[in-house]
Amino acid sequence: MTFNEFNFHKDIEKGVKIAGFREPSPIQAMSIPIIDNGEDMVGQAHTGTGKTAAFGLPILDKIANGEVERALILAPTRELANQISDELYHLGRFAGIRSLAVYGGVGYGRQIALIHKGVQIIVATPGRLKDLYRKGKIDAFNPEIVVLDEADKMLDMGFLDDIQEIIDYIPQNRQTLLFSATMPEAIKDLAQMILYDPQYISVVSEEEEETNNIINQKYYVINESQRDKAIEHLLESENFDKALIFCRMKKEVDRLSEYLSALGFSVVGLHGDIEQYERERIVKSFRRSEVKIMIATDIVARGIDIKNITHVFNYHIPFDPQSYVHRIGRTGRAGKSGIAITLVSTEEFNELKRIKKEVGADMEFSVMEGGKGTLSDSEYRDLSDKIREMEIDENVEKIIEHLSKIDSTEILKKALTIILKDEKSENGASIGYDYLSVKDMIDNLDSEKKATRNNNRRKKRA
Ligand SMILES: Nc1ncnc2c1ncn2[C@@H]1O[C@H](COP(=O)(O)OP(=O)(O)OP(=O)(O)O)[C@@H](O)[C@H]1O
């Protein structure tokens, strides 16, 4: 199938061509005719498979043809609102369509002025948009189409009330669309509330396969105290172009950024406590590959599309399965392959099992490869110096006497091995657990659980 079959306005066709899109992705092929037809819909498709253009292109086409004047897109984060606005601008610019990102953390003045100047598309986070409606600043902006991108995340973040309030400001004869890679049950209630007789389109075959399996997923089982060393070793041994490391907490982002910077890695840290202006600068520097590693909280887990992220690392396994799906989905986009690596401590086995089960994550158990193997020049110099300065223990004389019968090179090699092992005790091979010990631990966990369940049953019966 080609994009020609949709008969888009020629200016929109030009935008598609310049973007380099050759054929529509499955979610695009299925959604575009429905949206063209004016129907409400709920769309689910894996991360990185073009959902933005799936709703964006038919909206731009309708605006270019004069069928529709304005559209509103809601997204959970400022970064995502900016990105969607940029993408729609690029696809629609030959038709002169203007879009604006509207979010908190920056002044109202400029946003209000731009809205009044006339934009056809607003991409907003719910909180700021609700404020603007309350202030009566965008009453005239009556969108005929409303999209909720990452709808489930907005519910998760507690935006339900804001969304309802916003929807109340908008005429009922609107067309409403809802998109995400994950569709937990709560979404169905939201859909019933704000959509009219929607079509449900899912490219995800089974509910249990929400993770995009184009991504190669691995996990390492480590001790809690080994996380930093493990990340350091993986960054050294994995051949990455750009890497995104997810942490659970803001202070963990700051600490790990400092740790890796001190080791000489090119890193930036991003989380919600950073000033908006700075947040934008940080994302830009990572987009432009000025820095190769970004360490972040879940604020960039949803929807963010940054070229050449070859690796996603989970410093901790995420609490909920949806977060796992979206985090790893920052790689393996637009048909490109990607690698997702998760560090799991023995205390996190329950989360691991839930993620595997609930979203069909195909995670492969892995073991760190043994250290660097060879010495660098400076390590060799340090070691030789140490040996030269060493005092010889008197017992050594006696041992030497015995050893004189064995080949001397052989002895030297073995002695050096002992020293090296001592010096480089934190090489890859010493980080984490091997397959058999992990299997034992998981088996034990299972039998412990069974025992508790049986116990509880027995107690209940008694
Ligand atoms: N038909 C297409 N052909 C080639 N590339 C495309 C096509 N459609 C979209 N893309 C590109 O694919 C990438 C991913 O698209 P997009 O961000 O819309 O994914 P998504 O499905 O919304 O993912 P997520 O669930 O993470 O938000 C973008 O860089 C986009 O420009």
Ligand SMILES: [Mg+2]
């Ligand atoms: Mg998206």
